[in-house]
Amino acid sequence: MIEDGVPPGDQEDAEDPKPARRRWVALVKETAIVVALSLIIATVVRIFLVQAxxxxxxxxxxxxxxxxxxxxxxxxxxxxxxxxxxxxxxxxPDNWLRRQPESDGGVGDSIKGFFEFVGVLPDDSEGHLIKRVIGIGGDTVECCDDDGRITINGVAIDESHYLYPGDEPAQEDFSVTVPEGELFVLGDHRSNSGDSRFNGSFSEDLVVGKAFAVVWPISRWSGVGAGDTFDDVPAPE
Known part of the structure; x- marks a missing residue:
């Protein structure tokens, strides 16, 4: 029976707020579970698969x-x-970045750090560097041959594919044999890069991962590679 134009079910809800409260609590729980699972998945992807x-x-x-x-x-x-x-x-590897001791940045930095950790925000690269691998363990990397090119195990490489326009492969002569298990890296903008020329090689264990694509901004979408620059480099003796 309908009394005063209100269906019995609605009349009970109006008199008893508990069903509405239970529905609200259930919605909050479901939302929290979805958010938690999303953060867990994002964190797993960041730690084991890919990271921005x-x-x-x-x-x-x-x-x-x-x-x-x-x-x-x-x-x-x-x-x-x-x-x-x-x-x-x-x-x-060893304070290449010449960083000052970190101070507590407050709640804002803590929140930013959390979202970077779970993969929602890109890592701002603090404490990390990004360079191109020129020599691996056992390689002898030298600069430069008569044409101003870097040689690896006696073979000159053409770096025009990625070298910053106007830059030389190096501004100074050097000859380095890379220890086993270590890497010799250089920046593509040689005249503006603090790299293995100045800091030496470092352990391969410090590598977080390999960059494979630029994804933002959209106008910069591209892969990251070296073409055939190193194809003719022989294995170290």
Whole structure:
């Protein structure tokens, strides 16, 4: 029976707020579960599969520009060694960045750090560097031959595919034999890069992953590679 134009069910809800409260609580619980699962999945992807990094400096121009977001594959680190020509993100080996002691940035930095950790925001690359691998363990890297090119194990490489326009392969002569298990890296913008020329090689264990694509801004969508630059380089003796 309908009394006063109100259906019995609605009349009960109007008199008893508990059913409405239970529906609201259930909605909140479902939303919390979805958000938690999304964050867990994003975190797993970030830790084991791929991670976005924000390019903070000009050392890899014009391959990577300041503000670019690059995707870095961590899968490749589980199934193969780093190769010559790879653009890699690695942990600061020994204060290459000349960083000052970190201070507590407050709640804002904590929130930003959390969303970077779970993969919602790109990592701002603090404490990390991104460079191109020129020499791997056992390689002898020298600069320069009569034509001003870097040689690896006696073979000159043509770096015009990625070298910053107007830059020379190096501004000074050097000859380095890379220790086993270590990497010799250079920035593509040689005149504006603090790299292995000044800091030496570092352990391959510090590599976080290999950059494979620029994904932001959209106008910069592209792959990251070295072409055939290193194809003719022989294995170290």
């Amino acid at each position: 990094f924000l390019i903070p400096s000009e050392s890899m121009q014009d391959t990577l520009l300041v503000g670019d977001r690059v995707m870095v594959s961590k899968i490749s680190m589980h199934f193969g060694d780093v190769e010559r020509g790879d653009v890699v993100v690695f942990e600061d």
